[in-house]
């Protein structure tokens with residue numbers, strides 16, 4: 857399954873839990889600071905490796921991550 861995530865920088869506190877838990881290693885920590893003084897998590901997935909597994913969103917203590925999953929195309933059924 858293919859997935860993607862969106863990280864809300866305004867909620868992120870840069871705890872790095874999502875980056876550690878992601879099995880595809882597509883989350884990194886920014887080298888800049890937000891207005892609140894945190895280095896936010898960044899989604900960097902040029903090869904579309906995210907599977908939409910939800911681990912990052914589940915572990916995030918600040919509910920900063922939204923996960924999207926690609927809808928499966930319906931298969932034609934022959935009779």
Ligand code: SF4
Pocket residue numbers: 859860861877878879880881882883905906907908909910911912913923
């Ligand atoms: S949904 Fe899974 S694969 Fe995708 S970024 Fe989050 S932890 Fe990584």
Ligand code: SF4
Pocket residue numbers: 863867868869870871872873874875896897915916917918919920921
């Ligand atoms: S787990 Fe949440 S708060 Fe922590 S770095 Fe990731 S997005 Fe930010």
